[in-house]
Amino acid sequence: MSLRKALYFVAWLLAVAPQTGLAACIAPVSNPPLNAVNGVYPSLPALPWTAPSGWTQTSTSWADKGVAIKLTTGGGAPQTFIAHGVNYEPTQIGGGAGVSPSNDFFYTNGSKTWLPLWQRDIPLLQALHVNSVRTYGVWKWEPGFLSASSGADGVATFWRQVDFSVQTQDNTPFCDPGNGALTYPHPDHTHFLNKMWNNGVNPIYVWIGIALPVELFDANFDKTRKENLRQFYKYTARWLAQKYGNHPAVIGFVISNEVDNGVNTTTSNFWNTLNDFNALVKASAPTKLTMAVFHDGPNAFSTITHGQFAGKTGPQVYQLDVLGDNPYNDPALPGNQYQRFHDGFATNCTTTENQPCIKPMLLTEFGTPADTHVALADATKAYPTTWIAPNFIWSPSPPAPQCLSVGNLGPPPGSGSDGPEAEHAAHSTVAQELPADPTLAKFTMPTKLVPFFPNSGVMAGDPLAAALQATWITKFWKQAVAPHLASNGPDRDTKFLYASGGYVFEFRDEWWKGNETFPYFHSASGTISCQPGQGCGQAACANTGGANNVFPGGWGDEEWFGLTSAKVNPNRCPATNFNCPGGGGQNKYPVVNYNTGALNGGPDILKPRAAIAAICEVFSATGVCD
Known part of the structure; x- marks a missing residue:
């Protein structure tokens, strides 16, 4: 375990269980392997949900019908659901x-x-007319902390001994028999889900993320380790389904995110694994949806x-309810994902049970970075400037990523990047937030959203940054989803030119995604990798580190996708302060105060970008951010 992870671990122990002595350990259990019989798991009904005092006791159930998603609340009639x-x-x-x-x-x-994060963010999401969110990982036991004696797979190695009972709610740790290291459970997510349900008033429905590791699909991965991982994640999935399968805020369970590649999707093991987890979840949560999320592509x-x-093809054997697609290019262009979806799931496609392959599709991530790149030697040469006209995303034949040139335009004037480590060492990054555009009135700060950003310095009517994002x-929403909402009846178009909505990536910038070593430094992604003579039509190679022709402007900087930007809360106690020990130079702003277990200084300060005005408008039933 690295020093930084160890320090975070100590902080986490204080946060989840400050009242529990570190010497106390749960009594080991003896979990049997979870394996289906003829593809079926025995029914293990989810726990009943009990409404808080003063709320209406109700339920929600979900179903897929053709290419439509149907929501039934209480005893009402099924309604077509479009995810905003x-x-x-x-x-x-x-x-x-x-x-x-x-x-x-x-x-x-x-x-x-x-x-404090929920208290701030949920009202804002409601004001933006958001009706659903995706999460990426929800746990009872985190998989990766016990590493000293159990190897890289952490607590998953001890899946037989860890208590996955849904009734166990205390904060008693599990102790690694090899070295005494500890991991605590996440005992309950009901408080968060209740806040999202909001007694049925403007509810926000939640996809619970079951983050399967790619090793489960790798034919060359060590068999013993794979089985340990498989059983640990099965027990995690069953715990989630049994505990939250009756909560009215839950739309369903995302069984893996982007674990597909061109090799593993050609194996039966890939599809069997998805179907196996689907059967396990459905045994406890039959009225919720299941979905796997794929890269935008043919896999x-x-x-x-x-x-x-x-x-067979993947659609013929895929048993989950919904297909999730992360389109970072235009899904409506000929040959792109809508066409693949139609060809794969609708054209002469029947399942192994001789049923139509028809499934709803959700656009589970779409977005583009809010930054551009600047040349370090000349900060006045911001990219893109004259470059933005041939917006790659709307071109059916974008240039190769190492080229980044269209027609007679030359390579971008801004440099790429030598990587996050080099940028951190230089105390400088090529990434720069895209500017506001005062000519675009709809991307000024809406009056109704001002109260959600009290410390941002942004006032009503101010032009918002990153107008191009x-x-x-x-444009994506209006081209990919909005024109088709009138066709959302029970017989939605079986040509698969429509989606059941989508999820903007993402709520806020995540500073760690370029590199976890320096998660407090807001950097670009990627390193300079272009070599001369790679078919760019140029003798020399442009500095194109991090270049990705999928995104408008050509950069795929993972740390910059937020609808909001962020800065460190000024109330945070820095590691240089004796009362916030443990930074060691690696993390100068600890997220959790190591002495109190509290969120250090409160949530990061969020600043709105033009994208909040954009989604407030396109998600609104009236077409304005009212």
Whole structure:
């Protein structure tokens, strides 16, 4: 375990269980393997949901019908549901997926840690007309902390001994038998889900993320380790389905995100694994939806060449309810994802049970970075300037990523990047937030949203930054979803030219995604990799580190996708202060105060970008941010 992870671990222990002595350990259990019989798991009904005092006791059930998603609330009639969604991953500056809470900011651990994030963000999401969010990882036991004696797979190695009972709600740790290291459970997510349900008033429906590791699909991965991972994630999935399968805020469960590649999707193991988890979840949550999320590309429609399904295609054997697609290019262009979806799921496609392959499709991530690049030697040469006209995303034949030139335009004047480590060492980054556009009145600060950003310095009517990002989000929604909403009846178009809505990526910037080593430094992504003579039509190679021709402007900087930007809360206690020990130079702004277990200084300060005005408008029933 690295020093930084160890320090985060200590902070996490204080946050989740400050009242528990570190010497106390749960009594080991003896979990049997979870394996289906003929593809079926025995029914294990989800716990009943009990409405808080004063609320209406109700239920929600979900179903797929053709290409439509249907929602039934209480005893009402089924209604077609179109997701006006956002990917919600409120990682604070200095945090990351590789440290606690491992993408799970949604469990109840007292009022000082993650609750301040919900209190601030949920009302804003409601004001933006968001009706659904995706999460990426929800846990009872985090998989990766016990590493000293159990290897890279952490607590997953001990899946037989960890208590996955849905009734166990205390904060007693599990102790690694090899070295005494501890991991605590995330006992309950009901508080968060209740806040999202809001007694049925402008509810926000939640996709619970089951973050399967890609190793489960790798034919060359060690068999013993793979089985340990498989059983740990099965127990995680069953715990989630049994515990939250009756909560009215839950739309369903995302079983994996972007684990598809051109190799594993040609194997029967890939599809069997997805179907196996689907059967396990459905045994406890039959009225909720299941979905796997794929990259935008052909892998979801692969022809299987290995195993029992050889000769079939993925859509013929895919048993989950919904297909999730992350389109970072235009899904409506000929040859892109809508066309693939139609060809793969509708054209002469029947399942192994001789049923139509028809499924609803959700655009589970779409967006573009809010930054541009500048040349370090000449900061006046911002990219793109004259370059933005041939917006790659709307071109059916974008240039190769190492070229980034269209027609007679030359390579971009701005440099790429030598990588986050080099940028951190130089205390400078090539990334620069895209500017506001005062000529675009709809991308000024809406009056109704001002109260949600009290410390941002942005006033009603102010032009908002990153207007080009907002322009792209608006155009994507209006081209990919909005024109088709009139066709959302029970017989929605079986040509698969429509989606059941989508999820903007993402709510806020995540500073760790370029590199977890320096999660408090807002950098670009990628390193300079272009070499002369790679077919760019130029003798020399432009500095194109991080170049990605999928995105408008040509950069795919992962840390810059937020609808909002962020800065460190000035109330944070820095690691240089004796009362915030443990930074060691690696993390100068600890997310959790190591002495109190509280969110250090409160949530990061969020600043609105033009994208909030964009989605407030396109998600609104009136077409304005009212």
